[in-house]
Amino acid sequence: MSWRKLDDDGKDLCRSLDHILDGVQALKDSIRRGDRLDDRGEMKVDFKDIWCPELFANGRSLTDAPLDVQETRASLRRMKDAKNTLSSLLESIDETIKNVASVTAIDFRAAGLASLPDDVLAIIFEMCVDMNPSKYSGNDYTVRYSTRISSVCQRFRQLALQLPDLWKSVSLSFPDAMLFLYKERCPSPVVYMNHRLPRSFEFSKMLDVVHPSHQWRELHLRFWDGDHVQQCLEGLYTVVGQTPFTALEYLSICDNLTIDGDFLDEDSDQWTSIYLPGGQSPTISSWQMPKLTRLKLRNILSHPPLHCENVTWFCFELCNVEESLRLEVLQKQLQSMPKLQTLSVTISLACPFDSIESSHINHSPLTPSLTNLELKIGEDTPDLMISQILALVNTKQLIRFKLSLEGRLWKDTQFDEWVNAIFPRTAKAFANVKHFTLDATHNRGSYNSYDRIFTSLPNAQEVSLILPHHAEIGLGGNLVKRGAFRHLRSLIIEVVHIDTGSGPLEIGVGRMALNTLIKRLHREGSEGLEVRNRTSYSMSEGKANLQKLLGEKLRWIDYGSD
Template sequence: MSIDLKNAKIALRQMKDARSLLFSISESLDDAIQVVSKAITIDCRSTGLSLLPDDVLTSIFEMYIEMSVTAGGFVYPTVSPHVLASVCRRFRQIVLTCPGLWKHVSLEFSKMRLLSLKDRCPAPIIHVGAAYELSRMNLDNFPFIHPCQQWREFRLIYVNDEIGHLYFESLKSLIQTPLEALERLSISNELDVFENEEQMGPFSIYLDGDDLRTLSSWQMPNLTRLELRNIIPMAPLQCGNVTAFDLHVQDYQVEVLSMAAFRKLLLSMPKVQSLSIALDVSASFDTSPDTRLSLPSLRSLELQIHGNTTPSLTTSQIMGLLNTEDLTRLVFRLIGDYGSEGLLLEGFVFAVVAPTFGPHHEGRPTSFVRVEDFSLEVQHFRCRHGSLDRLFDAMPKVQNVSLKLARADAFIPYIFHHIKRGGMLGHLRSLRVALPRGCLDDFIDQAWNFEGFFGDGRCMDLEVLELEFIQTCNTESLRTRLCNFFGEKLCWIEN
């Protein structure tokens, strides 16, 4: 064998040995890299976040803290600024210098935690509410929260009258001075009956007796927002500077609603600007209003009606009580149960525009002459041709219209025939149509109506036409056609 061949074999063997050694080293390095990467992942993440500016980190922390509050108003104790402060020194420095991150104070927190929060946030949001079996323990925590003069917001939730009474009894001795700092008050009665408490109830939405005396004694000179759920005080409250009031009543047991109590409640807020009412009841008011209520600052009205249970008379009585001529924003939500598509929209519209007055006064149509922004949401109701004629005829200056309807085939013929024939929507600037259960297939043959309606010079001020549908596969031709006609005015949304 030649010397060159021997050298080549030796070189090849050395190369193979080197490859095996490198492969073994590579596997070992991969394992080591995985172990080290797993060990420092958390540190790397926190280090990366800590490089962000203070204001950006603060915003992120604030969003995290807001996640601690559930939709029902309860606070998760494990989602807290203490968790953020334990990550690294950088986080701790920011958390300890930002009082807003410590603002949520719950009666369910431990006594030690409640005491520590007193020095962290001077204007807290106080959360009070618990299940029946926890209520006694929570009552013992009242002395450890901030003094009532510091409360910026107070959110009280109780499951029924019996538990609510326990809270009001404790609050009676706790709140003895004006609530100078209080800006927002929320009280919710869930009207729940426990399985082992069959003897209790029926519970009431009306607050009276000692609990009413406690609530009505609170002086709230700087309160601007009031929210009540299944709570109607039988006497006025001391909240004359409230500008936003939300009332939600869901009670199928109440036999009759008190018009006198409702009127007194609204009169205790003479400066109210925004009023939101949601009703899911089976009763109407005991009397119809003889005169409209004077709320000179009222500019926004939201009315949500559960149509399957709430009588049209109840809607009519509310609209008969309110003076709507100065409204600039109007929102109607008509909610039905699944399978109730047989219900018609006309009954609701008639109740809104032709309210019921007392026996000594003739009813007169409701006027929305200053309304510029109008929104209508309809679920599980049929909107027949011409259903909304009366409604749009009552708001001649409306500029921005948002419609969220259940069916497409009811919307298109109506909007392009009846409104045009009646000379309505002459000042229209934006039209937003959402059909959560509809797709363009439902009315693709009606597309020419868009061009015919908006192309006759009637809506020269139109700036936005927004269409929202369920995504389908054959919408490109219609989208192209409308884009060619409306250009940048068209906003196309497919879900």
């Protein structure tokens, strides 16, 4: 802190402080008399009387006779010294505020949490555990938020012990002592079993440390090669047998079809089929899961299909598969889900399914209750496979459709082939879709393909697009004339920067002119247009044009280069 050195013994500094105190006291007296610091009211503080009363004593004003020069110079000096002193005092206050805030920050946060009622704290604790991104991956059990929470203080511990959901997720890779602890605290666990399961693990003793399978609410089996799938399913069957999973609500079986050198020899005879082993498949398919509503299968299929009569959400992923794919197996799995409402399909491989023999073709709708479809297409996926997948789905009753195309930047013909397979010209496959999302980040696309997409969605009300900055897209009047965007209420366009050397996609001008949609976006009840610019370009011309046309109906966000 830089105090002004007025003299060696501090007399000048003390006089400056006295001057400040006298001024503050005079200000206090003035306010008590009813004078105001602001412009409200007739009586205002006269600051000349506060800081230099000796110059204007006895009602003297600036229009009177000239002031004494020496006296005025001394008064100015006192006021300047007072100002410097006040500046130093303000700096000292700022520095003290920072120091006190730094020292007491933890105490303030603790006091804030301590003031929260138990029900609010319980919600925070459960959210903390559920949002943990590294939850029970591999054999790493060092990050245990529930244990950390219960170790903060006595109140947190007492509350944590009353919340079974804080202790619901258990991995069979945990030490026995920890499994015993979680077993005592949560009667209906979420069980994780993965490729890190020790080879020495004894399934026969599993129920000593984990609740019986009829109490499990979720079961997640995650592997990196088929050998572990077979090993774990066989071991699990020795414990579970034919016991119904009466409480199971969510089942996921995921196999990444890669080989972990830490667990397998190079000469090992790996089983890497996406079909469950023949000896175990009937066993898995015989599991009774009456409360199962969510199912996820990654590179896994069962024939006969799993019991899924009450499943409403199904996630199916096929990635990096190199064997013959039987469409009939997937067809029968979908047939077993009459209540399916949401279907998420991810495919990223180079070969289509084997065709179904005519005797096995089922012409009845396989998904009579489906309303939500999420389709993710990875690069090199043939358009035939996409057509085969969609042939199993009743798309005419879809309300929400989310499409992600992860192609290669300069492979525009692939994008066109995918669009042709998804949006046939002859059938009104998506006539009832009201909410549509397209992620085409890595696809330049073409005018014809985007034209085909939008004219296939005549009743879309909310449209969200994620596009590269060099996308070949137009939203001109011809689309509207052909029936696109008739009921449009909300349009979100997110522009992402891709290293291509091409110029920016100027939204609002040129090839992305939105003039023909403005009336629809500006009408009463419409949410308008939102543009998210994630490029390094300003797009200022388009932004200015749209602000003139849409006014408050435009929301423009410039993120810059993230």
